[in-house]
Amino acid sequence: MTTQLTNVQVRDIEALVHPYTPLHRVREIGPLVLDRGKGVYVYDTQGKEYIEGMSGLWCAGLGFSDEEMVEAGTEQLKRLPYYHLFGAKGYEVAIELAEKLKEIAPVPISKVLYSSSGSEANDTQIKLAWYYNNALGRPDKKKIISRVKGYHGVTVMSASLTGLPNNHIDFDLPVPRVLHADCPHHYRFGLEGETEEAFVARLAANLRALIEKEGPETIAAFIAEPIMGAGGVIVPPEGYFAAIQPIFEEHDILMIGDEVITGFGRTGEWFGSTAVGYKPHTISVAKQLTASYAPLSAVMLPQFMVDALESESAKIGVFGHGYTYGGHPLGCALGVKAIEIYQKRDILGRVRGLAPLFAARIAKLAEHPLIGDVRVKGLVGGVELVADKKTKRPFDPKQGVGAKIVGFLQARGAILRAIGDTIALCPPMVISEAELNELFDRLEKALDDGEAMVTKDGLRG
Missing domain, CATH: 3.90.1150.10 (Aspartate Aminotransferase, domain 1)
Incomplete structure (x- = not known):
């Protein structure tokens, strides 16, 4: 217990609300x-x-x-400190980073849509899944399957996808259209004497039953982290994704890969999906995208979804989505440099x-x-x-x-x-x-x- 706080600690307490903190104890424990x-x-x-x-x-x-990262950021701030991608405008570093992401992606990717955080990227994923199904004339195909203990962010929708009680209690979450499937944590949720193979088979059967109960014609997408991070660093059993992926393919359900934590080398592969045998249609990236030197995230999209976005835009007259700082030049420059460093080092x-x-x-x-x-x-x-x-x-x-x-x-x-x-x-x-x-x-x-x-x-x- 902190008995005497420094001046800067006192100023911190008086000025800041600290996320994911027992706020009632900050003065006691000291920041x-x-x-x-x-x-x-x-x-x-x-x-x-x-x-x-x-x-x-x-x-x-x-x-x-890191000196190379600092230099890359400094040079970009001198050249073009801010601009946006609205109204068919662009700049070289945003294009270059998108091209690099397409090159290293674990599945075929056509285009990249930027935002600022992992939460925003996953929120965007759900909007795009709904938009996509509207474009295909499937207005009822809108439910999203996440998993117990999954973590996908803290916006209203991404926090709803997150399968952790403290992200829901008294925030009036989750919102409708969100379903939570089993957590693939054998140590905690395996039955007595149940092998990992049998555990995987049971989870796959439960997932199929959930989809059939809700109606596959009502389910738009499934979102999963290759390795669950904030849910407790849960590594799925061998064969888990291989067992569940065919179920989504059978029912024409989009698969979203949340690579916010596992992307860019953390597992020893460019993407965690490769390390665990997951082949999503779309991918969310953030965090190590810029090595955290500036906020930036991205949604990586396959051609069939890009086609749907373009056709719906033609019908409506505009693609009505985007963020002021999505694709910020500083973040893009640092993303380009980070990937370059990951490669050359x-x-x-x-x-x-x-x-x-x-x-x-x-x-x-x-x-x-x-x-x-x-x-x-x-x-x-x-x-x-x-x-x-x-x-x-x-x-x-x-x-x-x-x-x-x-x-x-x-x-x-x-x-x-x-x-x-x-x-x-x-x-x-x-x-x-x-x-x-x-x-x-x-x-x-x-x-x-x-x-x-x-x-x-x-x-x-």
């Missing part, structure tokens, strides 16, 4: 006010150094203060090279008394805290064990994120082996701090 960053480290206003083990919010894949190869060490260190954590399950793919992972390893019994959420352990870790000079009682890891892809080992060393010590706390306070009861 961490950061001043600068370099490489995989960030520094607070007191000069203390922290390993940023979450790449900010899953996004700073190239770390902080072989970031995918770097992730693949670090992945065995990352996986080994996470696997070791499974031995800790507090850890019930571990998940990992490439350079993203999660460790799930439990009160009882044998029964998988979780801690009471009100105890905030995950948040307390992340607090212990912060005191030891590293930043990770507690998603309930799952601790997520998503370090910058430029992290070295020594830095990665140091991050895990500090996490192990923080878990020991947590075990001492749990034992002392009797939180397992």
